[in-house]
Amino acid sequence: MKSLVKTVVLITGFSVLTRIVGFLFRIYLSRAIGAEALGLYQVAFSVFMVLLTIISSGLPFIISRMTAGYRISNDKHKQGKLVSSALILGVLISLALCGVVLLLKSVFANIFADESCLLILISLLPALVFSAVYSVFRGAMWGQDNYFALCVSEFFEQIVRIFICVLILAPATSVLSKAVGVAWSLTIACGVSALFVVLLYFIYGGKMSKPGKEYKQLIKRSAPITGVRVAGSLAQPLIAFIIPLRLMSVGYSSSQTMSLFGVAVGMTMPLLFIPTTLIGSLSTALVPDISMAVVKEDNAHIESRIRSSVVFSLFVSAMAVPLFIGAGEMIGEFLFDNSLSGVILASSAWLMIPMGLTNITSSLLNSLGYEIKSCVNYFIGAIVMFIAIWFLPIICGINALFWGMGICMCITSVLNFFMLKRKTKVKLKILKPLVLLIITTIPSAAITSFVGVLCSFVMPQFLSIIISCGIGMAFYLLLCMILNVVDVKGYFVQVSSKFKKKNKQKPLKI
Numbered sequence: 001m002k003s004l005v006k007t008v009v010l011i012t013g014f015s016v017l018t019r020i021v022g023f024l025f026r027i028y029l030s031r032a033i034g035a036e037a038l039g040l041y042q043v044a045f046s047v048f049m050v051l052l053t054i055i056s057s058g059l060p061f062i063i064s065r066m067t068a069g070y071r072i073s074n075d076k077h078k079q080g081k082l083v084s085s086a087l088i089l090g091v092l093i094s095l096a097l098c099g100v101v102l103l104l105k106s107v108f109a110n111i112f113a114d115e116s117c118l119l120i121l122i123s124l125l126p127a128l129v130f131s132a133v134y135s136v137f138r139g140a141m142w143g144q145d146n147y148f149a150l151c152v153s154e155f156f157e158q159i160v161r162i163f164i165c166v167l168i169l170a171p172a173t174s175v176l177s178k179a180v181g182v183a184w185s186l187t188i189a190c191g192v193s194a195l196f197v198v199l200l201y202f203i204y205g206g207k208m209s210k211p212g213k214e215y216k217q218l219i220k221r222s223a224p225i226t227g228v229r230v231a232g233s234l235a236q237p238l239i240a241f242i243i244p245l246r247l248m249s250v251g252y253s254s255s256q257t258m259s260l261f262g263v264a265v266g267m268t269m270p271l272l273f274i275p276t277t278l279i280g281s282l283s284t285a286l287v288p289d290i291s292m293a294v295v296k297e298d299n300a301h302i303e304s305r306i307r308s309s310v311v312f313s314l315f316v317s318a319m320a321v322p323l324f325i326g327a328g329e330m331i332g333e334f335l336f337d338n339s340l341s342g343v344i345l346a347s348s349a350w351l352m353i354p355m356g357l358t359n360i361t362s363s364l365l366n367s368l369g370y371e372i373k374s375c376v377n378y379f380i381g382a383i384v385m386f387i388a389i390w391f392l393p394i395i396c397g398i399n400a401l402f403w404g405m406g407i408c409m410c411i412t413s414v415l416n417f418f419m420l421k422r423k424t425k426v427k428l429k430i431l432k433p434l435v436l437l438i439i440t441t442i443p444s445a446a447i448t449s450f451v452g453v454l455c456s457f458v459m460p461q462f463l464s465i466i467i468s469c470g471i472g473m474a475f476y477l478l479l480c481m482i483l484n485v486v487d488v489k490g491y492f493v494q495v496s497s498k499f500k501k502k503n504k505q506k507p508l509k510i
Helices: 002-056 058-073 076-103 105-111 116-124 126-143 147-169 175-203 214-233 235-249 254-272 276-296 299-336 339-347 349-367 371-391 393-424 431-458 461-482 488-505
Strands: none
Touching: 002 058, 002 076, 002 116, 002 126, 002 147, 002 175, 002 214, 002 235, 002 254, 002 299, 058 076, 058 126, 058 214, 076 105, 076 116, 076 126, 076 214, 105 116, 116 126, 116 175, 126 147, 126 175, 147 175, 235 254, 235 371, 235 393, 254 299, 254 339, 254 349, 254 393, 276 349, 299 339, 299 349, 299 431, 299 461, 339 349, 339 393, 349 371, 349 393, 349 431, 371 393, 431 461
């Protein structure tokens, strides 16, 4: 348990740092290129993400699981053969994907609502090859529990991308040149990051051996995972096509549509994904941890991990809801100088709860080897989502995107819970803490909003946000303690006692 906590703390620390830097970059980007250019980039990027999923989902996941298994027998030779085989396989697949896009340029040009998106997509293609290299070595270090190297490489990529993007955007003047510049910044950053992670792999003692029969094994085991994840990732480009199409059908112009899509996906959505920083850290640590427990048939360990991780994810996801409901509009105006993004943020904050549950339950099912069943659950929710985003724009405009996603994740998380319960026989008992956490968000949101309004009369907007959100979070934690949802007080006491004990053990320096 201690090793898992340390791992989560390490990953979370770097993830928070990386997200903060990335979030500041997102603010700069939205102001530097505008909502329309951001919308064009997001449409092309959604297609790129489908291609990226093919090389960065099943392959590194299987590498991490197989490496974790080889660690038990301490077979470094097989680990080296695995990495070599996966590297060749990943590069060949990425080159083939680039060739397909270039050969079918006319098809993609007809699919995009704006032909400018094709040029942006082509600018992103080299990043596929770089990402294939990065994913293989990342998967190997993931399976070896070398989380420090993983975190450093991700942070390094973010810094490089920001530096390059600022240089490229400096001379850009048109909407298209700005969007293409952002794409090239990602491509170059992926190349530098791939080189960096290869160096880290060898610095930390990684080896490569002559590939053998691992090709067949990798393809056989990763193909089902890649297939279902690619099918799931197709939702992103479909959304990028359907939402603009439906908005234009109810009277919005092409420019207005791209601006709205840019505000929703480029400005509002990243804020809603903030809780997944902590949940994602836990998910990353759980994969090799549970995979090794499955090999050892340690059912008690698996059951403990499932219960604690689900409650933790619920607690973290619900914490941000009242803050965004109460101070969402101020946050949007301060960060992006766009009040609409703040209004959308406040109205869609509830989405973070089912989003967090879907994230952690899907990771748990994947760690247990039920990737296909997890994806089937997502497909069921996705069908309802597409029905919603097709018909709802006439009623609620761009908010149809968030309602559709929320409905999808509610259905998916419920199905995942039933699947976990049936496959592991674990009694999750999640209904009571879920209801209590939802109840705590209502008065916490009211307090956040009330304090924010009072502070706005006498303080700058930044201080109003900090004070209102701080008081709202404190009130949320207090209610959690009163209702005994989670042992917040006990956690802080435990951390404090460990810190004091550690300090006492340190020798005095004279």
